[in-house]
Amino acid sequence: MIEAQGLSKRFGAKTAVDNVSFTVQPGKVTGFLGPNGAGKSTTMRMICGLDNPTAGTVTVNGRPYARHKAPLHEVGALLEAKAVHPKRTAYNHLRALAATHGIPARRITEVIELTGLGPAAKKRVGGFSMGMGQRLGIAAALLGDPQTLILDEPVNGLDPEGVQWVRNLARGLAAEGRTVFISSHLMSEMAVTADHLLVIGRGRILADAPMDEVTAGSARERIRVRTDDAEALITAVGSADVEIRRLAAGHLEIIGLPARSIAEAALSRRILITELTPQQLSLEDAYMELTRDELEYRSQQPADVPAQEGRTA
Numbered sequence: 001m002i003e004a005q006g007l008s009k010r011f012g013a014k015t016a017v018d019n020v021s022f023t024v025q026p027g028k029v030t031g032f033l034g035p036n037g038a039g040k041s042t043t044m045r046m047i048c049g050l051d052n053p054t055a056g057t058v059t060v061n062g063r064p065y066a067r068h069k070a071p072l073h074e075v076g077a078l079l080e081a082k083a084v085h086p087k088r089t090a091y092n093h094l095r096a097l098a099a100t101h102g103i104p105a106r107r108i109t110e111v112i113e114l115t116g117l118g119p120a121a122k123k124r125v126g127g128f129s130m131g132m133g134q135r136l137g138i139a140a141a142l143l144g145d146p147q148t149l150i151l152d153e154p155v156n157g158l159d160p161e162g163v164q165w166v167r168n169l170a171r172g173l174a175a176e177g178r179t180v181f182i183s184s185h186l187m188s189e190m191a192v193t194a195d196h197l198l199v200i201g202r203g204r205i206l207a208d209a210p211m212d213e214v215t216a217g218s219a220r221e222r223i224r225v226r227t228d229d230a231e232a233l234i235t236a237v238g239s240a241d242v243e244i245r246r247l248a249a250g251h252l253e254i255i256g257l258p259a260r261s262i263a264e265a266a267l268s269r270r271i272l273i274t275e276l277t278p279q280q281l282s283l284e285d286a287y288m289e290l291t292r293d294e295l296e297y298r299s300q301q302p303a304d305v306p307a308q309e310g311r312t313a
């Protein structure tokens, strides 16, 4: 279990992590999501004792990382920009790690097999693709057979088979009762991998909830509507609080109004409706809603490209 209490990290004037408290439970995959620069890597680095908190504490199984006698057996971490000697082979890199942590050689063979590194194990790491580097990082994280896994963007650079492999690995480790904390930018992947979500924006926790609660719990209802007269319906339901997307001819998505209000507005104007379907939020939709005001680096819409969403104000 990972427990953070009032955890903060400042770099000069920049507050990267701002007084966050959370618990990452064993037996589950917990996804860690947030826009670029939100504080995910800094939080993970503090969990692993690589950055010192400015305030607050974070423990793994009741102790700060540095206070564990055999940390590699306790916590396995894949963090960005892991330093690996480029002239070393993958096998020798793992052997050096194992030797300094009292891990037997047979475990090296096991993790090489587990991560599909076999054919590349005797090659120099300097020539590795990003995906092979990720597999080596995951092999290193698994080396001590730890109870807690912290994986920062583990699927970066992996091919579809590799992405699926990470998903099955994470789910398998959690099923064994381990704590699995994993960050990713791939929403669709996170939606099928994680049981629980922690969303961070500008250093603060925006959501800490089971996956199905996050995807079900949008503040605004989202209804698919088919009608013979889309223009009349847009006029009937339009207001500053209602967002309307034109999906195809006679096919709309109305956000911010319950189905009954749409039906009543249509009935009072004798507009025929042929479909009225409440939508389940995708994780991506839920995430976009949660982080709408929290983006540190925002993309600009080119001025001459019409906005995708027509707001009827």
Ligand SMILES: Nc1ncnc2c1ncn2[C@@H]1O[C@H](COP(=O)(O)OP(=O)(O)OP(=O)(O)O)[C@@H](O)[C@H]1O
Binding pocket: 011, 014, 015, 016, 034, 035, 036, 037, 038, 039, 040, 041, 042, 043, 296
């Ligand atoms: N060593 C550092 N010195 C100064 N600022 C830093 C340092 N490390 C991180 N930051 C800043 O802290 C903030 C959080 O960075 P962090 O890398 O934790 O975000 P992230 O959520 O992992 O982002 P990404 O998704 O882009 O990897 C950013 O504004 C970043 O520029």
